[in-house]
Amino acid sequence: MKAPLPSLLFAASLGLVGTADATLVEYTDSARFLAAIKADYYLENFQSLVPNTTPASLAFGSTNGYSYTASATGGTLYVVPVIGGSIALSTSSAHSTLQLDFTGAPVTALGGLFFSTDVFNNPLISRIELAFSDGSTWALTNAALTSFIGFTSSVAITSLDITAPADGCAVTYCFTTLDDFYVGEFAQVPVPATALLLAVGLLGLGSRGGRARRRAT
Numbered sequence: 001m002k003a004p005l006p007s008l009l010f011a012a013s014l015g016l017v018g019t020a021d022a023t024l025v026e027y028t029d030s031a032r033f034l035a036a037i038k039a040d041y042y043l044e045n046f047q048s049l050v051p052n053t054t055p056a057s058l059a060f061g062s063t064n065g066y067s068y069t070a071s072a073t074g075g076t077l078y079v080v081p082v083i084g085g086s087i088a089l090s091t092s093s094a095h096s097t098l099q100l101d102f103t104g105a106p107v108t109a110l111g112g113l114f115f116s117t118d119v120f121n122n123p124l125i126s127r128i129e130l131a132f133s134d135g136s137t138w139a140l141t142n143a144a145l146t147s148f149i150g151f152t153s154s155v156a157i158t159s160l161d162i163t164a165p166a167d168g169c170a171v172t173y174c175f176t177t178l179d180d181f182y183v184g185e186f187a188q189v190p191v192p193a194t195a196l197l198l199a200v201g202l203l204g205l206g207s208r209g210g211r212a213r214r215r216a217t
Contacts, residue, residue: 111150127168
C-alpha cells in the first residue's frame with residue numbers, strides 16, 4: 001500500500017518534493033507540451049473501453065514501445081461516459097487513487113486531462129493531486145474537464161498516482177477521472193517561457209449530465 005498523500009498546495013509552492021534528484025517541468029498548454037516531447041508518443045483516449053464497466057485492472061499498449069497498467073485503491077476501475085459519447089477512465093469508489101504503473105519504454109513525459117466526476121458522471125471542479133514515482137508531488141486546485149496538464153522529467157517516471165481527495169471536492173463524493181492520456185519521451189528542447197515549474201494551474205470548467213453509477217464509499 002502506498003503512503004498517504006501529503007498536502008500538495010504547499011509542496012507545489014516549494015517545487016519538487018522527495019528523495020530523487022529530478023527536474024519536473026509543468027505545461028498547461030497541450031501544443032507546447034507536444035512540442036517538447038518526441039513525436040512517437042502514445043496517446044490513449046480510452047474510446048475502446050466499454051462504458052459503465054468496472055474492471056479490476058487494465059493494461060494499455062504496447063504502442064511505440066510504451067505500455068502501462070491501471071488500477072484503483074479501495075475498489076475497482078470504472079469506465080465512465082463523460083460528454084457526448086466520450087469515454088474516460090475513473091474509479092468505482094469515491095476519492096480513491098487511480099494508479100498507473102509504466103511497464104514499457106522509459107517514460108520521461110506524460111500529460112492528459114485530470115479531473116473528477118460525481119455519481120451521475122457529471123464533470124466537477126475539484127482539487128486533483130498527483131504523486132510521481134520519485135516522490136515528487138503536485139496539485140491542481142481547480143481541475144476541470146478541460147484541465148490539460150503535462151510534465152517532462154529529467155528521470156524516468158515509473159508510476160503515477162492520481163487522487164481527487166474529499167477535502168478538495170465541492171460535493172459529498174467525487175471520483176478521480178483521467179482522459180486523453182499521453183506518455184512519451186522528453187525531447188530535451190529548451191523549456192518554453194510559459195512552462196511553469198510545478199506551478200498550480202487554474203483552468204476552466206465543464207459540466208454535463210449522465211447516468212447514475214458507482215458506490216459512494
